[in-house]
Amino acid sequence: MRTFPRPQAPRRRLRLATAGLALPLALLVTACGGAESTGGSGDGGGEPQPGGTLAVGLNTSVACVDPHQNSSNVTIFVARQIADSLTDQDPETGEVTPWLAESWDVAPDATSYTFHLQEGVTFSDGTPLDAEAVAANFDTITELGPAVAPLASTYLDGYAGSEVVDEHTVTVNFDHANVQFLQGTATITLGILAPATLALTPEERCAGNLVAAGPFVIDSYQPEQRVTLNRRDGYDWASPVLEHEGEAYVESVDFEVVPESGVRAGQLRNGELHVDTIPLTEDVPSFEGNGFGVVGRPYPGVGVNLIPNLERPLTSELAVRRAVSLGADREEIVAGVFTEYDQVARNVITSATPFFEPLDGLEYDPEQAESLLDEAGWVPGADGIRERDGQRLELLGLYHAGRQAGPMMELLQSQLREIGIDLQIRLEAPADLAAAQASGEWDLWYSPFHRAEADAARAVFGFSGRNQNRAPEARPVDELLQAQSGEADPERRQELVTEATQELVDEGYAIPLYELAGVMTHADSVRGFHFEASSRLSLYDVWLDE
Amino acid sequence: MGKYLAARALQAVLVLLGTFTLAFVLLSVLPSDALSIKLAGSGDSALGPEEVAALRAEAGYDDPLVVQYLRQLGGLLTGDLGTSLHTGAPVRSMIGSALPHTAQLAALALLFGVSAGLLVGSLAAHARGRWARELLMSLPPLGISFPTFAVGLVLIQVVAFQWRALPSGGTDGFQNLVLPAITLALPVTATVAQIFNRSLREVLEQGYVDTATAKGAGRLRLHLRHATRNAAGPTLTATAVVVGNLLGGAVVTETVFSREGVGRLTADAVTRQDLPVVQGVVLLSALVFVVVNLLVDLTYPLLDRRVTLTEATR
Numbered sequence: 064m065r066t067f068p069r070p071q072a073p074r075r076r077l078r079l080a081t082a083g084l085a086l087p088l089a090l091l092v093t094a095c096g097g098a099e100s101t102g103g104s105g106d107g108g109g110e111p112q113p114g115g116t117l118a119v120g121l122n123t124s125v126a127c128v129d130p131h132q133n134s135s136n137v138t139i140f141v142a143r144q145i146a147d148s149l150t151d152q153d154p155e156t157g158e159v160t161p162w163l164a165e166s167w168d169v170a171p172d173a174t175s176y177t178f179h180l181q182e183g184v185t186f187s188d189g190t191p192l193d194a195e196a197v198a199a200n201f202d203t204i205t206e207l208g209p210a211v212a213p214l215a216s217t218y219l220d221g222y223a224g225s226e227v228v229d230e231h232t233v234t235v236n237f238d239h240a241n242v243q244f245l246q247g248t249a250t251i252t253l254g255i256l257a258p259a260t261l262a263l264t265p266e267e268r269c270a271g272n273l274v275a276a277g278p279f280v281i282d283s284y285q286p287e288q289r290v291t292l293n294r295r296d297g298y299d300w301a302s303p304v305l306e307h308e309g310e311a312y313v314e315s316v317d318f319e320v321v322p323e324s325g326v327r328a329g330q331l332r333n334g335e336l337h338v339d340t341i342p343l344t345e346d347v348p349s350f351e352g353n354g355f356g357v358v359g360r361p362y363p364g365v366g367v368n369l370i371p372n373l374e375r376p377l378t379s380e381l382a383v384r385r386a387v388s389l390g391a392d393r394e395e396i397v398a399g400v401f402t403e404y405d406q407v408a409r410n411v412i413t414s415a416t417p418f419f420e421p422l423d424g425l426e427y428d429p430e431q432a433e434s435l436l437d438e439a440g441w442v443p444g445a446d447g448i449r450e451r452d453g454q455r456l457e458l459l460g461l462y463h464a465g466r467q468a469g470p471m472m473e474l475l476q477s478q479l480r481e482i483g484i485d486l487q488i489r490l491e492a493p494a495d496l497a498a499a500q501a502s503g504e505w506d507l508w509y510s511p512f513h514r515a516e517a518d519a520a521r522a523v524f525g526f527s528g529r530n531q532n533r534a535p536e537a538r539p540v541d542e543l544l545q546a547q548s549g550e551a552d553p554e555r556r557q558e559l560v561t562e563a564t565q566e567l568v569d570e571g572y573a574i575p576l577y578e579l580a581g582v583m584t585h586a587d588s589v590r591g592f593h594f595e596a597s598s599r600l601s602l603y604d605v606w607l608d609e
Numbered sequence: 610m611g612k613y614l615a616a617r618a619l620q621a622v623l624v625l626l627g628t629f630t631l632a633f634v635l636l637s638v639l640p641s642d643a644l645s646i647k648l649a650g651s652g653d654s655a656l657g658p659e660e661v662a663a664l665r666a667e668a669g670y671d672d673p674l675v676v677q678y679l680r681q682l683g684g685l686l687t688g689d690l691g692t693s694l695h696t697g698a699p700v701r702s703m704i705g706s707a708l709p710h711t712a713q714l715a716a717l718a719l720l721f722g723v724s725a726g727l728l729v730g731s732l733a734a735h736a737r738g739r740w741a742r743e744l745l746m747s748l749p750p751l752g753i754s755f756p757t758f759a760v761g762l763v764l765i766q767v768v769a770f771q772w773r774a775l776p777s778g779g780t781d782g783f784q785n786l787v788l789p790a791i792t793l794a795l796p797v798t799a800t801v802a803q804i805f806n807r808s809l810r811e812v813l814e815q816g817y818v819d820t821a822t823a824k825g826a827g828r829l830r831l832h833l834r835h836a837t838r839n840a841a842g843p844t845l846t847a848t849a850v851v852v853g854n855l856l857g858g859a860v861v862t863e864t865v866f867s868r869e870g871v872g873r874l875t876a877d878a879v880t881r882q883d884l885p886v887v888q889g890v891v892l893l894s895a896l897v898f899v900v901v902n903l904l905v906d907l908t909y910p911l912l913d914r915r916v917t918l919t920e921a922t923r
Binding site: 285286 | 660664667668692695696697698707762765766769770773777778779780864865866867869870873874877880881
């Protein structure tokens with residue numbers, strides 16, 4: 064080793080080294096600053112005051128801000144504020160309402176839609192939002208295709224082109240019935256972007272080069288750090304579903320990326336953030352009422368269901384599927400691991416979804432579950448788990464990291480043990496999930512699907528959709544699911560949706576558990592804060608009372 | 610010297626090629642690929658399995674592994690690390706924009722860590738009381754056993770939220786750099802203190818130290834002039850290893866402190882299984898290791914004249 068003496072020490076260099084020691088300490092002492100407290104101002108309400116900067120905490124980087132390409136929550140949170148849609152949706156009723164389109168006509172067979180656009184709407188680069196622009200949006204999405212624009216392409220399923228009838232009238236044609244398209248036009252996923260933006264490459268749009276017609280415009284875009292928006296001057300075409308007209312109230316919005324939930328909570332308490340878009344469930348009660356508010360609303364679409372795999376021997380058995388459903392104590396699950404905003408499932412689709420109606424057969428009835436299993440020949444073994452012909456009633460349930468998904472699955476596991484079912488649960492990383500789905504080596508799949516449209520049920524369960532049940536051939540329920548998706552008459556469609564979802568429950572194709580809510584915490588100084596129909600952030604009505 | 614550098618450069622290329630190959634093999638045995646995840650894992654797309662399969666084939670995921678390997682290697686040789694499967698941005702520019710932030714953080718952490726480590730190591734070596742010495746030397750193991758994650762959260766809680774002395778996160782200014790650098794510096798301090806202390810004590814037991822003392826050298830002079838320089842060699846080697854680890858530490862530190870950088874890029878890329886980005890980061894860390902080791906070897910002769918560079922090539 065090199066430990067022999069070398070008696071000439073360079074004195075100058077050593078002095079520098081000592082200075083190096085002192086420097087960090089000095090920094091520790093002198094560096095200061097940080098955020099000033101903004102504090103929540105009591106209640107009061109009063110007249111909305113324009114101005115101020117709203118700081119909103121996000122949990123992941125906004126890797127791509129183009130709503131056509133990306134449908135992650137953070138993308139939606141940001142893009143919803145900068146792009147408007149053809150239609151809106153009443154958060155109360157789910158009814159599709161006018162926005163950029165004043166009115167529309169739907170062909171009786173749901174193969175074409177004619178939109179009559181508001182006049183005088185412009186993109187933030189000054190170009191008019193006209194029929195040509197709308198047609199260009201749908202054309203571009205279709206050209207990008209499902210590999211680049213998966214969700215938007217789904218909404219435009221069967222797109223055959225758009226006809227520009229006149230400056231403010233555009234007809235969108237499909238080569239087969241597409242009833243879910245109308246609700247799709249209300250989502251940010253089909254938000255209308257400026258033609259200049261559509262001409263850019265998908266990468267350029269991802270990177271924040273996005274011009275649209277919303278109440279805010281992008282000021283700066285640093286995907287890993289923050290996205291800042293400025294209020295658009297002269298904005299005057301807000302959706303009538305919202306609370307005011309004209310320009311947005313807050314002057315600017317800072318979306319701050321803060322991955323660690325504990326840090327977001329601390330920043331909210333400290334006044335560095337006004338809104339935490341994804342607080343920890345267990346933190347929510349400590350905020351509520353203590354100078355902070357909580358908003359929560361179930362996500363629309365298919366709620367949290369366990370979906371049985373019909374290819375597997377045990378879950379191909381109706382008695383087993385129904386027993387799991389009857390043995391799940393939904394009240395206990397929601398009370399035990401969720402917030403007051405999450406609700407017990409009363410249908411395959413959630414109560415925030417249009418055409419929702421409560422179904423039968425979702426009660427907790429362990430006795431009936433046990434007698435079903437008894438009849439099917441499953442008898443309790445030595446450890447309480449049922450057996451038949453030497454086979455244990457052991458089911459593998461896969462889930463992924465949703466809010467409170469782990470504690471929920473553990474609770475369900477103990478509930479099912481009571482009726483003699485051994486539920487094995489396995490948390491899958493996003494990377495493994497796709498592989499697991501492809502391999503089919505699971506009995507029960509945990510999979511919510513958020514969309515404010517009853518057709519979500521067909522998209523998840525339908526033989527023509529994802530066929531999450533892995534049904535080997537079309538079932539009677541698939542006809543019902545297909546029929547509702549082509550039915551333009553709302554009353555008839557309601558009947559079909561209810562009939563189809565009831566059949567999903569009766570046949571045990573779906574085991575609805577609960578409705579997950581979008582829950583956000585905010586400082587009391589944040590007023591006019593509410594969700595849009597898809598239970599996502601809408602900042603147009605927000606003002607700061609500080 | 611020229612011959613030495615050429616040999617080392619070849620060595621570096623081999624290390625990088627090996628790293629690239631290993632990363633490729635490991636990533637290709639993963640059960641899935643980014644496109645499938647993008648299409649099916651998000652839970653939002655309603656594409657059927659056949660459509661997904663067709664898109665996979667189109668994107669080249671069904672090609673034989675050898676073909677995929679050669680295609681990627683070819684890109685690498687032309688300086689093309691591919692594009693992110695998530696954003697479509699070139700991996701090279703993603704790393705390029707993240708790297709300066711991590712370099713700043715790592716440099717400051719290294720400064721803090723090495724300074725504090727040398728200080729603690731020296732104090733412990735010269736401490737007169739056995740009690741004081743043992744207390745000082747129990748600090749490094751303690752420092753290493755605290756998870757970076759917890760240290761960061763405690764610092765944020767106390768310094769940022771309670772004292773409001775420094776910001777709790779962000780990438781913008783120097784103030785934002787201090788807490789993460791301290792967090793990241795802790796394991797560096799621990800390693801440096803331990804190794805420096807051991808070498809220093811060995812040196813202090815050497816005969817020439819007694820000679821110097823007999824000639825009337827004072828304690829401080831002895832430490833600064835004679836012992837430190839000779840104890841620096843092993844410490845330098847240890848520091849080189851630590852520099853490589855800083856990149857790993859940055860994954861946690863940058864996440865906790867909401868900082869932009871290579872660490873966050875890595876964490877996000879792994880979560881999204883954005884393979885080209887993961888591979889780019891792996892290559893980057895191999896490059897850092899190679900360069901740092903080379904620098905250390907080049908520094909050795911400056912510290913110790915008996916070391917020549919031809920000897921180091923062996």
